[in-house]
Amino acid sequence: MALRHAVLAALLDEELSGYQVTKAFAAGVANFWHALPQQVYAELAKLEKEGLVAGREVVQEGRPNKRVFRVTGEGLAELESFASAAAKPSFLREDLLVQVQAADHLDAGVLIERLTERYAFAEAKAALFEEQLHRMRGGLDEADFLLRGASRVGPYLTCRRGRDFERANRDWCREVMEVLRARGAEGRGGA
Amino acid sequence: MALRHAVLAALLDEELSGYQVTKAFAAGVANFWHALPQQVYAELAKLEKEGLVAGREVVQEGRPNKRVFRVTGEGLAELESFASAAAKPSFLREDLLVQVQAADHLDAGVLIERLTERYAFAEAKAALFEEQLHRMRGGLDEADFLLRGASRVGPYLTCRRGRDFERANRDWCREVMEVLRARGAEGRGGA
DNA sequence: TCCTCATAGTCAAGAAAGTGACTAGTCAGT
DNA sequence: ACTGACTAGTCACTTTCTTGACTATGAGGA
Numbered sequence A, B: 001m002a003l004r005h006a007v008l009a010a011l012l013d014e015e016l017s018g019y020q021v022t023k024a025f026a027a028g029v030a031n032f033w034h035a036l037p038q039q040v041y042a043e044l045a046k047l048e049k050e051g052l053v054a055g056r057e058v059v060q061e062g063r064p065n066k067r068v069f070r071v072t073g074e075g076l077a078e079l080e081s082f083a084s085a086a087a088k089p090s091f092l093r094e095d096l097l098v099q100v101q102a103a104d105h106l107d108a109g110v111l112i113e114r115l116t117e118r119y120a121f122a123e124a125k126a127a128l129f130e131e132q133l134h135r136m137r138g139g140l141d142e143a144d145f146l147l148r149g150a151s152r153v154g155p156y157l158t159c160r161r162g163r164d165f166e167r168a169n170r171d172w173c174r175e176v177m178e179v180l181r182a183r184g185a186e187g188r189g190g191a
Numbered sequence C: 001t002c003c004t005c006a007t008a009g010t011c012a013a014g015a016a017a018g019t020g021a022c023t024a025g026t027c028a029g030t
Numbered sequence D: 001a002c003t004g005a006c007t008a009g010t011c012a013c014t015t016t017c018t019t020g021a022c023t024a025t026g027a028g029g030a
Helices: A003-011 A018-025 A037-049 A073-084 A095-101 A108-137 A142-148 A154-187 B003-011 B018-025 B037-049 B073-084 B095-101 B108-137 B142-148 B154-187
Strands: A053-058 A066-071 B053-058 B066-071
Touching: A003 A018, A003 A037, A003 A053, A003 A066, A003 A073, A003 B095, A018 A037, A018 A066, A037 A053, A037 A066, A066 A073, A073 B095, A073 B108, A095 A108, A095 B003, A095 B073, A095 B154, A108 A142, A108 A154, A108 B073, A142 B154, A154 B095, A154 B142, A154 B154, B003 B018, B003 B037, B003 B053, B003 B066, B003 B073, B018 B037, B018 B066, B037 B053, B037 B066, B066 B073, B095 B108, B108 B142, B108 B154
Parallel strands: none
Antiparallel strands: A053 A066, B053 B066
């Protein structure tokens, strides 16, 4: 029951179509959630049936019509009740962690490949988030924006968490690679 | 197909029973994965049927007997092939992020409660990981342990990631709270 | 004696999430 | 005319995760 709230939260600031929500959640841009189109459409259908969002047909020229959704009063109430219940903390759950856990029994070269890929991915994603943050805060410096900025700070803060998360991933990958390389050199007759 | 590899990785360094694996994965201690007993037992049964782990009955006195498992050669091969395939990067997926995303539309007081809880949880968990790290590296300082330590560095490195993740969560919670409080004061007639 | 806790493990059912394939229209190139 | 990419949305299926209950045994405390 978390995707539904993520969808509601995404619709708070603007009316979006299912397709647009999907885009916002798509790999690379999602700062606070991730889901595939099928899940988003299914959830929107359920939310509409329950009256938490209201859909509206938008006729377009040159491309297919779409249905955009906005959050209703009931939807906002649902979000508030979600926020008043304790949030369950999530765990790190990443393939790469499992692979590094087994590092002492696996080939270091293969692992370093994985770490290199993840490093590049993290770097790229962090840069993307950084850009987004820059756009959001406009001309203002961060402290000013957060204290007195006119626009919504929620999305900014979650985006920051996303950026810092990927930076941490990147730094961890670098360090693990250093350790694996150093131990490899040591084992083959280094210092 | 990641739980199976997590279980294999957990069994690499010692023979464990399903119950012990569950404990290792239990909330609070799991540094690289999390799963409930039912999942662990089911996965172990499947792994044994496929010959990736081998079970052995251990008769105990004063408590129920147990079956402990060790990874077979085939199991290790499975892990190696898992490590040679690209790992899919995971996303942050946490209730609290959704709640903060909606922060501008919700009551700040309620959110601050959630953030306070998460802050305390993160702090406690980071401390736990820190203890574990200390135990693992024994007397050595970190650089020495990582380069020349006799014991396995995989678990140490994943534990470090867990600790840093929770520290980052803690710091983020603190900052979000500061922003919410500052904006609240501003709104009610501050500076 | 009864109660609770820790060890050790299992069954059944359901919600949530993920995968693959597919329709249908428009536009830009080649 | 054909190809590929983008917008917009849907169907069917499977895997994974979570919830709740349940069976045993033994140890320690009120």
